[in-house]
Amino acid sequence: MFKLLITADELRKAVTSRNWLVFDVRHDLADHQAGRLAYEQGHIPGALYLDHERQLSAPRTGKNGRHPLPSRDDFAALMRSQGLTRQSQVVVYDGGNSMFAAHLWWMLRWLGHEQVAILDGGWPAWVAAGGEVQTGTNTASVTEAQAVQSMGAPREAGMPTVDAQAVLANLALPSFVVVDARAAERYRGEVEPMDPVAGHIPGALNRPNTLNVQADGRFRPASELQQDFRALLQGRSPDQVVHQCGSGITACHNLFAMELAGLTGSALYPGSWSEWCSDPARPVARSEG
Structure with missing residues (x-):
């Protein structure tokens, strides 16, 4: 089980394993389309893309910040739609410095899902290690209905917050x-x-x-x-x-x-x-x- 970091070589050996779920969260705060475009041009095989502006944030009111934290129920529903189950080993990566990957890592831990790790060095590390590159887009292999049965309601929050x-x-x-x-x-x-x-x-x-x-x-x-x-x-x-x-x-x-x-x-x-x-x-x- 990986809970913090995983290397590109470790991921290469396991990426096609059953119950592994990889998320690409490359993003540019100044160009909100850049991350998805980069994903479509090349990503880790099987990886799903999540958008920090539209999927990983709640609606903005002008008083709740630029990336409001969604409710745990809403976030749980999103993750079930991506195929997350209690058995999933999740790996998250971004453009290299893990800024955005760390955010999704934290959100999943906050949801109560412990088997989540960051790909150390992100996409550049994968490419440097000779990892296979896939283009286009992917959809979840596990349906939301299947994930609901396996995941159930959100667990007790694993990470504390303050307001x-x-x-x-x-x-x-x-x-x-x-x-x-x-x-x-x-x-x-x-x-x-x-x-x-x-x-x-x-x-x-x-x-x-x-x-x-x-x-x-x-x-x-x-x-x-x-x-x-x-x-x-x-x-x-x-x-x-x-x-x-x-x-x-x-x-x-x-x-x-x-x-x-x-x-x-x-x-x-x-x-x-x-x-x-x-x-x-x-x-x-x-x-x-």
């Missing part, structure tokens, strides 16, 4: 620390390419998610990640950590990196900065504060 109200209350009576996964210049409020307000949640620590991977997109060794996060958290336990980013996607990359490092139990603020800054009554910090 904006909890983050706001934490400012006055801190019980957890927020870790912001955005680039340092966005955290400091020097630039803001995605959202209408620049800055960060007061008291948040900055840990750009790009620090989790090597130059080839593969994750850094678990021992290095553990050392980095322990230094950042300064004695706080993982269950005192809430991850945040721009819209709840790259925050999952930090959360995954902590899990990979053996620091389990941290939570996600799904709405993240795009939700937080949509209400002018919520405080904003800038610079290094």
Whole structure:
């Protein structure tokens, strides 16, 4: 069973195995068609494509962030339609840095499905390993009706979340620390390419998610990640950590990196900065504060 990472060579040996389910979630926040086009031009054989804008997000209201987390029931229905059963070994990959793959990994764990792993290095690693390339599109081999019988109702949530109200209350009576996964210049409020307000949640620590991977997109060794996060958290336990980013996607990359490092139990603020800054009554910090 794979629960965190899988290498391209390991996947090549198992990709046609029974009950294996592979998802391609390549995406470009600036070009929402790019991921699906890349998938159609070449993907891992049998892989199904999921879209972060239309399938892995709930409807936007202007107050709930750029990629609102769907309800667990809605997400469970989507995954059953893709053939997910309790027996499925899921593998998720993206364009290489695992930013989008980590988000779906987290969502599946949140749903209560533990057998889900990220392809380390993503699509480039598959190609470099000589993996077979398939073009066109695929559809689920297991029907939703079959999946319902096997999967049933969503299990108890495997990953904790907090909402904006909890983050706001934490400012006055801190019980957890927020870790912001955005680039340092966005955290400091020097630039803001995605959202209408620049800055960060007061008291948040900055840990750009790009620090989790090597130059080839593969994750850094678990021992290095553990050392980095322990230094950042300064004695706080993982269950005192809430991850945040721009819209709840790259925050999952930090959360995954902590899990990979053996620091389990941290939570996600799904709405993240795009939700937080949509209400002018919520405080904003800038610079290094």
